[in-house]
Amino acid sequence: xxxxxxxxxxxxxxxxxxxxxxxxxxxxxxxxxxxxxxxxxxxxxxxxxxxxxxxxxxxxxxxxxxxxxxxxxxxxxxxxxxxxxxxxxxxxxxxxxxxxxxxxxxxxxxxxxxxxxxxxxxxxxxxxxxxxxxxxxxxxxxxxxxxxxxxxxxxxxxxxxxxxx
Amino acid sequence: xxxxxxxxxxxxxxxxxxxxxxxxxxxxxxxxxxxxxxxxxxxxxxxxxxxxxxxxxxxxxxxxxxxxxxxxxxxxxxxxxxxxxxxxxxxxxxxxxxxxxxxxxxxxxxxxxxxxxxxxxxxxxxxxxxxxxxxxxxxxxxxxxxxxxxxxxxxxxxxxxxxxxxxxxxxxxxxxxxxxxxxxxxxxxxxxxxxxxxxxxxxxxxxxxxxxxxxxxxxxxxxxxxxxxxxxxxxxxxxxxxxxxxxxxxxxxxxxxxxxxxxxxxxxxxxxxxxxxxxxxxxxxxxxxxxxxxxxxxxxxxxxxxxxxxxxxxxxxxxxxxxxxxxxxxxxxx
Numbered sequence: 001x002x003x004x005x006x007x008x009x010x011x012x013x014x015x016x017x018x019x020x021x022x023x024x025x026x027x028x029x030x031x032x033x034x035x036x037x038x039x040x041x042x043x044x045x046x047x048x049x050x051x052x053x054x055x056x057x058x059x060x061x062x063x064x065x066x067x068x069x070x071x072x073x074x075x076x077x078x079x080x081x082x083x084x085x086x087x088x089x090x091x092x093x094x095x096x097x098x099x100x101x102x103x104x105x106x107x108x109x110x111x112x113x114x115x116x117x118x119x120x121x122x123x124x125x126x127x128x129x130x131x132x133x134x135x136x137x138x139x140x141x142x143x144x145x146x147x148x149x150x151x152x153x154x155x156x157x158x159x160x161x162x163x164x165x
Numbered sequence: 166x167x168x169x170x171x172x173x174x175x176x177x178x179x180x181x182x183x184x185x186x187x188x189x190x191x192x193x194x195x196x197x198x199x200x201x202x203x204x205x206x207x208x209x210x211x212x213x214x215x216x217x218x219x220x221x222x223x224x225x226x227x228x229x230x231x232x233x234x235x236x237x238x239x240x241x242x243x244x245x246x247x248x249x250x251x252x253x254x255x256x257x258x259x260x261x262x263x264x265x266x267x268x269x270x271x272x273x274x275x276x277x278x279x280x281x282x283x284x285x286x287x288x289x290x291x292x293x294x295x296x297x298x299x300x301x302x303x304x305x306x307x308x309x310x311x312x313x314x315x316x317x318x319x320x321x322x323x324x325x326x327x328x329x330x331x332x333x334x335x336x337x338x339x340x341x342x343x344x345x346x347x348x349x350x351x352x353x354x355x356x357x358x359x360x361x362x363x364x365x366x367x368x369x370x371x372x373x374x375x376x377x378x379x380x381x382x383x384x385x386x387x388x389x390x391x392x393x394x395x396x397x398x399x400x401x402x403x404x405x406x407x408x409x410x411x412x413x414x415x416x417x418x419x420x421x422x423x424x425x426x427x428x429x430x431x432x433x434x435x436x437x438x439x440x441x442x443x444x445x446x447x448x449x450x451x452x453x454x455x456x457x458x459x460x461x462x463x464x465x466x467x468x469x470x471x472x473x474x475x476x477x478x479x480x481x482x483x484x485x486x487x488x489x490x491x492x493x494x495x496x497x498x499x
Contacts, residue, residue, distance in 0.1 A: 058382075058383055058384040058387070061266075061424075061425055062266045062377070062383065062424050062425075063364050063365055063366035063367060063370070063387055063391070063424055064365050064423075064424060064425050065384070065387075066365065066366050066387060067365055088269065090268060090269075109422060109427075111421075111429060111430070113429065114429075126428065126429040127428070127429070128428035128429065129427070129428055129429060142270070142426055142427075142428060143428070144268075144269045144270045144426075144428075145221070146221075146428070
């Protein structure tokens, strides 16, 4: 009887560990998604990464927080960048509870003049911004000014972020 | 030029504002509110199509000239110094409440803030008695401003420095809010310097919604499209009494996707919207956004389920913050 109980206990522990591994270890977990200065040509990270959870997301995006919360945002991280010492941009990485939330936000914000780009699971670009989703992540990169090389520069930075997700 | 009496007649809420120490005290607040309700509210929309230079940056001289034009038409005084003396008590501490939440691309512009500060000083306000403020340093820096607490200069800092009141004040039914000490303890009068934006929840954010930046927890008032939150907040006595003038920054705006920065929906109305009645100003600003949305083929805010209902609430009999019907707004477009 004791022998059988130990077998059952052992089996339960093994199954538990396997379940945890399946839920966490099998997913590629993103570390810091923000490329360090110089890792994407011309781009320098100019500020610390700030991270907000659903409860304090209002501090960062005010009323916009509602749509992210309803779509299942878990955290939002943001950092400022500069391209070739001049063009300022901000990178926002929203970690949603699942891909559906990322899809919802990306599709809601899309306008007719969006250009489709090959990034993650789906991506769009405008003259001064790029957005894409990859699994539960929604990334938005916005430049504060427009220059002829802005679209290509933003796309390069977006690829740099995508590679780290 | 107009007499002071004429000015008070045409700038209806001036009865509360300019004469807050005179008219309101003499008549009592309720009587003054009734007087306000019976009159038209003046709103000046001043435009300069060449406000943004060839590089897309704001032309400082033109911004100052536009400000002067707006204030002159509002007060009926061509001399900026004389005009400003009619708007502010020059021996008091004047706050300029900006809005930098949208980040660098869509925040109140420093060039406008500094133009106002310059005219205030010329009117006799001591530099250290001018406080440019918002939620925190980041928001102020997003406007292009530099933090300073030096009392010999124009001061510029956020509620992150000043802190908030420890006691909550009632804001509508069952809601308590904590207000910035800058509003409650440091400023005698506040001029709102909001930036015109579409807002994903409230529909429009401008004069009244700018007051969310005085709260420690603005999220508590966002339900229901910020209705009645915006109206309730603006009816809090210290806000009603101190926030007496608005110089709305509609030089750059977003007509959709706000309140964050969406460059693909950016637009340059090249305008200032000036007045005392925040309800009338917000109604005017809302119509401006609707016209732009129609121009680019977008549905109305009503059609997308987010009309700024708080504007009508602010005008209702419970709030009496101003007027929202066009026939009661004396709109001056220059």
